[in-house]
Amino acid sequence: MTGVTIGFIGLALLVVLLFFRMHVGLALSLVSFGGLASLRGFDAAYGALRSLPYDFAANWSLAAIPMFLLMGAIAYHGGLTSGLFRAAKAWLGQLPGGLAVASTIACAMFAAVSGSSLATASAMGRIAIPEMLHARYDAGLAAGTVAAAGTIGSLIPPSILMILYAVFTEQSIGICLMAGILPGLLTAFMYTVMIVLRCYLNDELAPSVHASSWPERFTALREVWPVLLVAGGVITGIYAGIATESEAAGIGAALMAVVAFVRLRSGYRRRAFLDAARETVISTASILLIAIGASLLTRFVVVSGIPQFIGAEITDMGLGSTMVLFVIAAFTLVLGMFLDPMGVLLITLPVALPLVEAANINLIWFAVIMIKLIEIGLITPPIGMNVFVIKGVVGKSIALGTIFRGVSWFVVIEMLTLLLLILFPQISLYVPNLMVG
Secondary structure, three states, rough: OOHHHHHHHHHHHHHHHHHOOOOOHHHHHHHHHHHHHHHHHHHHHHHHHHHHHHHHHHHHHHHHHHHHHHHHHHHHHOOOOOHHHHHHHHHOOOOHHHHHHHHHHHHHHHHHHHHHHHHHHHHHHHHHHHHHHHHOOOOHHHHHHHHHHHHHHHHOOOOHHHHHHHHHOOOOOOHHHHHOOHHHHHHHHHHHEEEEEHHHOOOOOOOOOOOOOOOHHHHHHHHHHHHHHHHHHHHHHHHOOOOOOHHHHHHHHHHHHHHHHHHHHHHHHHHEEEEEHHHHHHHHHHHHHHHHHHHHHHHHHHHHOHHHHHHHHHHHHHOOOOHHHHHHHHHHHHHHOOHHHHHHHHHHHHHHHHHHHHHOOOOOHHHHHHHHHHHHHHHOOOOOOOOHHHHHHHHHHHOHHHHHHHHHHHHHHHHHHHHHHOOOOOOHHHHHHHOOO
């Protein structure tokens, strides 16, 4: 049996294990260990299992992940996120579908401190959806808006997915993070335009709400300016080269802790910080387990010869970079329908990266396309993770089918946004080019 055959058998077995809901990190590690043992023997597989996890986890750049997670967790458990929606509501509530627009902008702002799509959807869903339902908004619009807008957390810095992509592809973390700024803002803008147009044409979707006075608007800003200042400072520090990604993450987490300490009453501080620390430890451990499994899978895939085999097949077929991108996109979208975003990214990269490099595709631009594809998967049936997060938030008050109906409009907008990002790569590369220029 050839190495390529063993490699494909291993990937097929991985799909089967994931179908039966085995933890992604464990499935990756088991398949990779078994595959390496079949190809190189037990000692070589054991050696990889012994050395690769430490070599990967000891990467200093990964220190940014727990710090960014801690920054977002402190903001959430410290009660700082509710002010984001109230401020957006005060300034945007008078627009057609204003509360849905406010939810979108609030999600984009929270994404700048959380780095996670699932965390953004969960946090804002608890705040925004009850407000919209109370204002007699269409249930599908209310739930679908937050489920879709939560995906912006995958693009806007500090994106955990972008950090992992940069580490695996050996690209600059700072440049990859900055590449997501304009695409993330473009996504929020496209969502906003669609919501306003739909609600303008059909006012039954979103009855008008009382417009806030100017004093109320400026009062609402008092709640959010420290959070936005911290998030903006982190992004500016990375862009200007004042601090590395890890340093900026650490400073951001510390400043967010100071803001939460000042805002919280003394009786709530200890509970909030303990909950934030616990959530950060659990999330970091889960991310590292998946990432370590992916690094083992990368070793297995390379040793099996799959990248060389696929590269030769593509060369023989004469496929250009567009077709290569199309094949990778289809594969990523299918995985995104069933797996969490971290699993999709780290399963796809070992197979896709050699193809992307062979096709001379810009790896920074490809990072944005890859994350955007994962975003679409997060709201696509049958198992759009963000949809199920929102379902967990709303319970029985909104049916799952209603949420999927609501996000269907956003899937269309996501496809249009993806098309714009493919046709105009400069949208993704403008800010990175400023950094290196």
